[in-house]
Amino acid sequence: MGLLRKYDEIDLRRIPAGTIKIDCLGAYIANDHLIRGNVSLLSTPSPSPPTSDESLSDEEESPTKDAKNANITLPKHNSEVIHISVDIGGTLTKLVYFTASLATGKRAGGKLHFRDFQTGSFEDEALQFMIQLVRESMLKKHCLPITYIISTGGGAHKFSKLMTSTFAKNKLPMQIVKKDEMECLIKGLDWLITKIPNEIFTYDLEKDNIRFNTSPVTEKDIYPYLLVNIGSGVSMIKVTGPGPSGFERIGGSSLGGGTLWGLLLLLTDAQDYNEMLEMAQRGDNENIDLLVGDIYGTSYNKIGLKSNHIASSFAKVFKKLRFNQLGKKLTTAEKLANFRQEDIARSLLYLVSNNIGQIAYLQARRFGLKRIYFGGSYISGHMQTIHTLSYALNFWSNGEMQSYFLRHEGYLGSVGAFMMGPNGVKPSNGTA
Amino acid sequence: MGLLRKYDEIDLRRIPAGTIKIDCLGAYIANDHLIRGNVSLLSTPSPSPPTSDESLSDEEESPTKDAKNANITLPKHNSEVIHISVDIGGTLTKLVYFTASLATGKRAGGKLHFRDFQTGSFEDEALQFMIQLVRESMLKKHCLPITYIISTGGGAHKFSKLMTSTFAKNKLPMQIVKKDEMECLIKGLDWLITKIPNEIFTYDLEKDNIRFNTSPVTEKDIYPYLLVNIGSGVSMIKVTGPGPSGFERIGGSSLGGGTLWGLLLLLTDAQDYNEMLEMAQRGDNENIDLLVGDIYGTSYNKIGLKSNHIASSFAKVFKKLRFNQLGKKLTTAEKLANFRQEDIARSLLYLVSNNIGQIAYLQARRFGLKRIYFGGSYISGHMQTIHTLSYALNFWSNGEMQSYFLRHEGYLGSVGAFMMGPNGVKPSNGTA
Numbered sequence: 128m129g130l131l132r133k134y135d136e137i138d139l140r141r142i143p144a145g146t147i148k149i150d151c152l153g154a155y156i157a158n159d160h161l162i163r164g165n166v167s168l169l170s171t172p173s174p175s176p177p178t179s180d181e182s183l184s185d186e187e188e189s190p191t192k193d194a195k196n197a198n199i200t201l202p203k204h205n206s207e208v209i210h211i212s213v214d215i216g217g218t219l220t221k222l223v224y225f226t227a228s229l230a231t232g233k234r235a236g237g238k239l240h241f242r243d244f245q246t247g248s249f250e251d252e253a254l255q256f257m258i259q260l261v262r263e264s265m266l267k268k269h270c271l272p273i274t275y276i277i278s279t280g281g282g283a284h285k286f287s288k289l290m291t292s293t294f295a296k297n298k299l300p301m302q303i304v305k306k307d308e309m310e311c312l313i314k315g316l317d318w319l320i321t322k323i324p325n326e327i328f329t330y331d332l333e334k335d336n337i338r339f340n341t342s343p344v345t346e347k348d349i350y351p352y353l354l355v356n357i358g359s360g361v362s363m364i365k366v367t368g369p370g371p372s373g374f375e376r377i378g379g380s381s382l383g384g385g386t387l388w389g390l391l392l393l394l395t396d397a398q399d400y401n402e403m404l405e406m407a408q409r410g411d412n413e414n415i416d417l418l419v420g421d422i423y424g425t426s427y428n429k430i431g432l433k434s435n436h437i438a439s440s441f442a443k444v445f446k447k448l449r450f451n452q453l454g455k456k457l458t459t460a461e462k463l464a465n466f467r468q469e470d471i472a473r474s475l476l477y478l479v480s481n482n483i484g485q486i487a488y489l490q491a492r493r494f495g496l497k498r499i500y501f502g503g504s505y506i507s508g509h510m511q512t513i514h515t516l517s518y519a520l521n522f523w524s525n526g527e528m529q530s531y532f533l534r535h536e537g538y539l540g541s542v543g544a545f546m547m548g549p550n551g552v553k554p555s556n557g558t559a
Numbered sequence: 560m561g562l563l564r565k566y567d568e569i570d571l572r573r574i575p576a577g578t579i580k581i582d583c584l585g586a587y588i589a590n591d592h593l594i595r596g597n598v599s600l601l602s603t604p605s606p607s608p609p610t611s612d613e614s615l616s617d618e619e620e621s622p623t624k625d626a627k628n629a630n631i632t633l634p635k636h637n638s639e640v641i642h643i644s645v646d647i648g649g650t651l652t653k654l655v656y657f658t659a660s661l662a663t664g665k666r667a668g669g670k671l672h673f674r675d676f677q678t679g680s681f682e683d684e685a686l687q688f689m690i691q692l693v694r695e696s697m698l699k700k701h702c703l704p705i706t707y708i709i710s711t712g713g714g715a716h717k718f719s720k721l722m723t724s725t726f727a728k729n730k731l732p733m734q735i736v737k738k739d740e741m742e743c744l745i746k747g748l749d750w751l752i753t754k755i756p757n758e759i760f761t762y763d764l765e766k767d768n769i770r771f772n773t774s775p776v777t778e779k780d781i782y783p784y785l786l787v788n789i790g791s792g793v794s795m796i797k798v799t800g801p802g803p804s805g806f807e808r809i810g811g812s813s814l815g816g817g818t819l820w821g822l823l824l825l826l827t828d829a830q831d832y833n834e835m836l837e838m839a840q841r842g843d844n845e846n847i848d849l850l851v852g853d854i855y856g857t858s859y860n861k862i863g864l865k866s867n868h869i870a871s872s873f874a875k876v877f878k879k880l881r882f883n884q885l886g887k888k889l890t891t892a893e894k895l896a897n898f899r900q901e902d903i904a905r906s907l908l909y910l911v912s913n914n915i916g917q918i919a920y921l922q923a924r925r926f927g928l929k930r931i932y933f934g935g936s937y938i939s940g941h942m943q944t945i946h947t948l949s950y951a952l953n954f955w956s957n958g959e960m961q962s963y964f965l966r967h968e969g970y971l972g973s974v975g976a977f978m979m980g981p982n983g984v985k986p987s988n989g990t991a
Binding site: 396 | 648649650677679680713714716717790791792810812813814815816817818820821822824825826828830847848849851853854855856869870871872873874875876877878880881888890891892894895910913914917918921922924925955
């Protein structure tokens with residue numbers, strides 16, 4: 128604590144909480160090549176933006192570097208940022224924070240950083256990281272310290288007391304501001320769509336590659352759309368315009384990332400979500416799923432079902448176990464030995480993704496929506512997931528709906544909360 | 560073969576294939592108490608119909624008794640029946656056949672029988688059973704022998720050659736007539752709705768019990784409706800009127816009975832589908848699924864999500880494994896030891912049933928359909944499944960749609976094929 132400025136040195140009243148606005152002129156994604164899977168297929172990789180030789184960013188001061196998620200450079204934002212944002216989901220907690228850059232000793236814009244943590248270890252990981260960020264901000268001479276946590280997501284309420292008491296215990300004068308989850312998602316998505324070049328991309332099913340939207344879309348051209356946010360579970364939000372009156376949660380599904388991960392934890396040796404996605408990449412679902420051709424011996428042309436269409440997910444498990452070990456009572460390990468883990472992973476990835484694609488189509492159809500944005504950490508930039516969601520939506524809509532994806536797909540809520548900031552909140556004079 | 564009438568004694572030309580019509584006047588379900596699960600909750604059990612003391616049915620001649628599926632008595636049907644029907648699905652093969660009854664030596668109606676077999680053992684089980692039925696029919700003095708197989712379902716094409724060659728090898732002069740799967744489903748459903756009292760029932764969500772439709776509905780009152788047929792996979796068929804022009808397959812899902820059974824075979828010790836359903840009956844999904852309350856600490860009233868609503872199926876698996884065995888590399892058995900099999904079964908039953916309920920709602924909404932019939936062997940008369948499907952449809956439609964279920968839910972296709980019969984088929988003079 129010796130290095131920290133003392134409590135009474137921090138005068139919250141001088142911090143202009145009501146006027147903070149993020150200047151995103153000239154914003155761009157700082158590093159690239161982030162889409163996992165068939166990275167070689169990227170058709171139009173965004174060019175590396177020029178970086179000033181003079182720039183002496185102090186982002187290295189942050190506790191760990193964000194390897195997984197590309198920073199967003201805000202070259203023109205030079206006003207004070209006194210908040211960080213946190214979106215506490217069912218499985219993952221997503222953090223967004225800003226660091227200012229210096230050029231020849233002067234402020235020269237800054238960067239947005241993106242970090243995720245397990246919600247299950249919230250107290251030990253995400254909260255400790257926030258405390259570190261706040262402490263470091265107090266050491267910086269050229270910036271005001273962080274004094275606001277803008278919190279959203281399902282856990283914002285649940286972890287509110289824990290955050291308050293922990294900051295107080297650490298003698299950090301933080302104020303925690305809760306924001307509505309859905310509003311943050313939409314706010315974040317709108318910001319990413321309209322402000323960040325190369326943030327949004329689509330999957331070209333004919334050429335089997337992805338295409339970036341090199342120019343952001345202006346606000347008047349983005350509505351209406353459907354946001355399908357896939358975290359542990361799935362939320363579907365119809366958006367017809369900006370602001371709180373412009374959106375409505377119209378549905379969802381309990382089959383999301385938590386389902387895929389939960390089942391694959393039990394059925395495979397994958398140690399983390401990415402390992403599981405990589406397994407799926409190498410798998411073949413035809414060894415697990417019953418295809419139309421397996422039942423009909425051919426396609427069922429009368430109703431337009433191709434022979435390679437999945438008729439029943441996982442239905443070959445029964446057939447294989449029945450024939451290989453008729454009558455024997457097998458252990459789970461013996462049963463699983465009949466199948467490749469990669470095939471199981473692929474089958475489940477298809478199951479969840481196809482299902483979400485179909486429900487998204489049906490929900491979008493109800494309201495005549497043609498643009499579907501898929502967000503949430505479920506996707507994790509994984510090409511096979513992106514392809515499957517695109518394929519399913521295209522299949523069901525007969526090509527009439529377009530899927531869109533995002534580079535920062537997991538951070539919609541935390542970006543939205545960050546952009547809302549502490550504006551309008553009355554400073555609490557240091558009581559957390 | 561000694562007991563069989565000889566080939567040349569059977570003159571197919573004298574069999575009136577073009578005029579067979581099933582007389583269903585006074586038809587009723589022969590035995591009752593078939594709904595598994597909370598059988599004590601049945602509100603209006605259909606009365607046992609009177610049986611004539613004189614009746615000397617010869618149904619005991621059939622190879623095994625159909626314990627699982629209630630016969631349908633056809634007291635007035637006395638004309639010849641020379642066919643059986645078979646619906647060959649991805650997992651199950653469903654057979655319907657007729658036996659005549661005798662009273663004081665005279666024909667006194669008869670009974671429809673329902674049997675299912677594993678499609679995976681088609682040649683050894685279903686086909687052998689059919690051969691036995693045909694041979695027995697040749698021994699009966701008062702009836703014509705069976706000479707037609709009306710076949711439908713995905714496997715009707717795939718197993719066509721095998722059936723033809725096997726009957727020929729057994730010197731049985733059978734003719735196999737293929738019928739369209741969807742048409743049979745609808746035909747069978749329409750027949751059961753309009754002809755059989757106590758066949759259709761609904762689930763009363765307030766009183767938590769089921770109600771039988773004691774009187775069949777007349778044909779003009781049943782359309783339009785949506786049939787959701789849940790076998791290995793799911794087919795959804797919009798029906799606006801009788802006949803082939805009155806229906807259209809509008810969608811489906813690969814998450815069906817094959818998915819539930821495949822996953823539970825791997826994750827539990829259940830040896831058959833019924834054992835798995837009974838497991839689910841005793842389970843508690845709150846140990847497996849992440850509920851809204853687990854994430855929010857409370858309900859999310861703003862969007863109408865109650866705290867006991869499932870936010871993410873299976874998402875507690877990750878949380879539990881993470882905290883119980885942090886960092887250790889576990890075998891599948893060690894991982895599964897953290898969970899009760901019953902809880903896993905219940906969670907998966909909810910997952911599949913809720914998902915089907917939601918997609919059914921969305922599909923029905925597209926076409927303004929208010930009546931949804933759930934058929935297929937997935938349900939197997941299991942109360943929890945029936946409750947979950949009813950609940951999901953009621954939840955999503957705000958009570959505006961009504962779910963209907965059937966006693967012979969797995970036999971729609973084979974009943975339809977049976978009712979269509981060999982009508983209009985030109986006899987082939989004994990060449991199979």
